[in-house]
Amino acid sequence: xxxxGFEANVLPFLKFAILVLDNIIQLCTVKYCLxxxxxxxxxxxxxxxxxxxxxxxxxxxxVVAQADDSLQRTRFLVQKFxxxxxxxxxxxxxxxxxxxxxxxxxxxxxxxxVQTAFPNSxxxxxxxxxxxxxxxxxxxTLNLLHDFEDKAPFLVSATDIDGIITYMSSIxxxxxxxxxxxxxxxxxxxxxxxxxxPFMAMYKSRLETTQDSIIDAIExxxxxxxxxxxxxPADRMRLFKVASGLRLACESRExxxxxxxVLVEVMLYLWHVYASPMLESMNKALFGxxxxxxxxxIRLLLALQVSSHALNFDDIVWRAxxxxxxxxxxxxxxxxxxxxxxxxxxxxxxxxxxxxxxxIDLHAVLAxxxxxxxxxxxxxxxxxxxxxxxxxxxxxxxxxxxxxxQQTSLNLTxxxxxxxxxxxxxxxxxxCAASVPDGTTMTAVxxxxxxxxxxxxYMRGLLSVQLAxxxxxxxxxxxxxxxxxxxxxxxxxxEIDVQGETDVLSPNSxxxxxxxxxxxxxxxxTIEILPHNPPRGVQxxxxxxxxxGTGAGTDVSLNNMEYPGTGSLIQPNPRRTLATxxxxxxxxxxxxxxxxxxxxxxxxxxxxxxxxxxITLNPLVLSMCYGILATVAVQMKHTYKHTIEK
Numbered sequence: 146x147x148x149x150g151f152e153a154n155v156l157p158f159l160k161f162a163i164l165v166l167d168n169i170i171q172l173c174t175v176k177y178c179l180x181x182x183x184x185x186x187x188x189x190x191x192x193x194x195x196x197x198x199x200x201x202x203x204x205x206x207x208v209v210a211q212a213d214d215s216l217q218r219t220r221f222l223v224q225k226f227x228x229x230x231x232x233x234x235x236x237x238x239x240x241x242x243x244x245x246x247x248x249x250x251x252x253x254x255x256x257x258x259v260q261t262a263f264p265n266s267x268x269x270x271x272x273x274x275x276x277x278x279x280x281x282x283x284x285x286t287l288n289l290l291h292d293f294e295d296k297a298p299f300l301v302s303a304t305d306i307d308g309i310i311t312y313m314s315s316i317x318x319x320x321x322x323x324x325x326x327x328x329x330x331x332x333x334x335x336x337x338x339x340x341x342x343p344f345m346a347m348y349k350s351r352l353e354t355t356q357d358s359i360i361d362a363i364e365x366x367x368x369x370x371x372x373x374x375x376x377x378p379a380d381r382m383r384l385f386k387v388a389s390g391l392r393l394a395c396e397s398r399e400x401x402x403x404x405x406x407v408l409v410e411v412m413l414y415l416w417h418v419y420a421s422p423m424l425e426s427m428n429k430a431l432f433g434x435x436x437x438x439x440x441x442x443i444r445l446l447l448a449l450q451v452s453s454h455a456l457n458f459d460d461i462v463w464r465a466x467x468x469x470x471x472x473x474x475x476x477x478x479x480x481x482x483x484x485x486x487x488x489x490x491x492x493x494x495x496x497x498x499x500x501x502x503x504x505i506d507l508h509a510v511l512a513x514x515x516x517x518x519x520x521x522x523x524x525x526x527x528x529x530x531x532x533x534x535x536x537x538x539x540x541x542x543x544x545x546x547x548x549x550x551q552q553t554s555l556n557l558t559x560x561x562x563x564x565x566x567x568x569x570x571x572x573x574x575x576x577c578a579a580s581v582p583d584g585t586t587m588t589a590v591x592x593x594x595x596x597x598x599x600x601x602x603y604m605r606g607l608l609s610v611q612l613a614x615x616x617x618x619x620x621x622x623x624x625x626x627x628x629x630x631x632x633x634x635x636x637x638x639x640e641i642d643v644q645g646e647t648d649v650l651s652p653n654s655x656x657x658x659x660x661x662x663x664x665x666x667x668x669x670x671t672i673e674i675l676p677h678n679p680p681r682g683v684q685x686x687x688x689x690x691x692x693x694g695t696g697a698g699t700d701v702s703l704n705n706m707e708y709p710g711t712g713s714l715i716q717p718n719p720r721r722t723l724a725t726x727x728x729x730x731x732x733x734x735x736x737x738x739x740x741x742x743x744x745x746x747x748x749x750x751x752x753x754x755x756x757x758x759x760i761t762l763n764p765l766v767l768s769m770c771y772g773i774l775a776t777v778a779v780q781m782k783h784t785y786k787h788t789i790e791k
Contacts, residue, residue: 329361333407336368344372363394364404371411381441384419387411388448395455405456412452416467420445424470439474446471450487454494461498462555465491465562472569481577488570495563496731499763500666502556505723518663518721524553525664527640528560528764557766564765567604568773571611579615587615599732602639603765606632610777623783629774637767642757655679657739657753660690663723667731667761674715674722677741679749686744688715690724692737695758701738703752734758 328351335344348369367390374383391411394400401408423442450471453464468491475484501507503525511517530553571594578590591612598604606629613625660672674688689712693705706712710726729735737756741749778784 329364332365332368336372337410341372341376360397360400360403363390363397363400364407367391367394367407367411371414378418384415385441385444388415388445391415391452392448395452401456408452408456409458412449412456412458415445416449420449439477443471443474443478443480446474454490461494462558462562465495465559465566469562469565469569472573476573476576481573481580485570485573485577488566488573491566492563492570495559495566496667496763499556499559499563500668502552502559503664503666503763504669505664505671506725508552520553521664522662524556525666526662526764528557528766529768530557560764561766561769563763564603564607564769564773567765568607568611571608575611575615597732600734600760601732601762602632602636602760603762603767603770604732606630606636606770607773610774613781614777619783622781626774626778626781626783633767633770633774639760640764640767655750657688657741659754659756660724660737660739662756662759665759665761667763668729669710669725669727670729670735670737670759670761671723671725672737672739672756674717674724674739676717676722677739677749677753679741683743683749685717685741685749686746687742688717688722688724689713689740689742690715690726690737691740691752692726692729692735695734695736700755701736701752703740703748705738729761731761734760 328347332344332347332351335341335347348365351365367387370383370387370390374380374387377383391408394404395408420442423438423445427438427442446467450464450467453467458464468487472484472487475481475487503521505511505521508517508521511521574590574594575587578587581587591608594608595605598608609625609629609632613622613629616622616625657677658675660674662670663673664671670692672690674690677685677688679685689706691701691703691705691711692708693701708726709728710724713724715722715724726735726737736758738753740752743749
């Protein structure tokens with residue numbers, strides 16, 4: 146526009162609008178595409194009104210060509226939206242496997258589409274770059290482009306790479322400021338292909354521009370720091386320059402949201418190339434390891450720990466193992482308070498993920514599957530493999546997309562890690578308390594931890610084992626070990642009782658039967674409302690669920706509806722009527738009841754029977770808890786025979 150010399154007041158506004166839309170967040174919604182198209186059309190109309198006297202300057206021709214190219218790319222994207230929208234003849238059924246959510250459209254993007262729409266090589270290259278820029282965005286920032294079809298994959302060939310390098314080099318040589326926001330995209334592409342010569346040329350040309358945003362500048366400098374490290378892998382200063390740069394970059398929420406792919410790439414590179422070999426070397430040495438090496442490992446692992454948490458990296462098993470490695474090193478260096486903080490954060494993350502695994506609202510496909518509900522119930526009540534028997538029938542592999550077998554296996558792995566994390570946490574807490582000279586600190590910390598455990602028999606047992614190791618009198622040691630054994634035996638019986646519940650049909654009773662447990666986690670409980678057939682031909686219009694903490698009074702009443710999900714209208718389902726009560730406290734015991742209402746909103750014969758107490762927790766691996774207890778008992782020479790029921 147500057148080359149055209151057009152001074153109309155509308156053009157600065159249009160230019161500003163394009164910069165805002167293109168440089169902040171590319172929304173990829175239909176409304177965004179329409180806005181962008183309207184702005185480009187308005188600019189094109191301004192060009193039509195401007196008379197250009199020949200010969201036209203080269204800069205003017207380049208500006209007009211770029212505007213036309215932008216219009217064509219936007220038109221191509223809008224056509225893809227229109228084609229996808231026209232292909233949707235009816236909304237998919239809720240929870241149907243293999244279908245995207247109703248708020249999304251399935252967009253197909255293939256190489257043939259791009260080559261047909263853009264026969265010109267330069268336009269095709271720019272379209273490829275824009276497509277890569279969109280595909281590299283984190284999925285949660287995309288709205289309609291969340292899912293892509295698997296057929297006709299969009300690939301970048303060697304010819305495309307050479308064309309991109311030639312094109313960008315010519316543009317940068319002519320005018321370094323006219324790269325149309327694709328500079329960083331090309332830099333990332335060259336970095337990932339390890340084409341260092343054009344990467345350095347592009348990096349140096351970028352230094353001549355002043356149009357980069359802060360986020361773009363941080364991204365490029367982080368890639369350049371990693372490039373320097375790759376060129377000299379043994380340089381310790383370069384290693385920690387990258388680690389520090391990664392940690393600082395992850396402190397920005399905008400950076401984590403908009404440059405997720407680059408930050409994860411750098412994080413995993415540091416783990417595989419440096420952190421993992423460090424840990425392997427230290428495991429082989431075990432003793433005699435120099436403190437400087439341990440200090441370097443702690444510094445690197447801490448940067449990875451902070452970065453993975455800020456990015457909310459989805460490989461939760463890797464994150465938990467990373468935390469355990471870091472905590473063990475911190476324990477060797479007597480940095481207990483930092484170790485405790487990391488363990489508590491890890492506990493919270495594990496609980497959140499395990500809550501999601503058994504949340505029926507996140508796995509709607511299981512609600513209509515008897516096998517799925519059985520497996521969900523099993524995962525929520527005990528951390529053992531799901532084995533088929535006369536009552537539990539395993540679905541065939543692939544019967545559910547992303548089968549629930551994966552959830553069972555992941556939950557068991559996380560339960561084992563959470564058991565180890567909990568045991569280590571109490572060890573660190575008590576070590577820290579023992580370092581204080583006065584004798585009251587240990588007692589106060591032990592009481593605080595016992596209050597945190599509350600009704601959680603797994604954690605109370607692990608705490609008793611740790612406390613036993615810190616007692617000098619043999620009688621106190623044996624008392625605490627027996628207390629831990631009693632906790633584990635009680636929780637084992639609770640698992641058996643919960644698994645033994647069966648969904649029987651309600652007879653013609655006056656009041657509804659007690660609800661059955663379907664799933665539970667640390668903050669919610671999902672119950673099944675059994676069908677109620679009241680006498681005298683009264684029809685049930687809807688149900689309401691009620692809940693309260695165990696111990697306050699006896700039975701549940703119609704006034705106990707302070708938790709989300711209680712007191713809400715629940716329509717009877719011909720298959721299974723489910724209700725989720727949320728907002729509950731972890732490690733607490735609750736009881737539940739159901740009331741049936743007629744079409745006049747009147748309670749039918751009062752509230753129903755009260756359920757057995759249900760504890761809000763994620764089960765740990767009970768066999769692992771028994772193993773920890775047995776190991777400590779043998780080490781302390783407290784041995785006696787005890788039979789564990791299978």
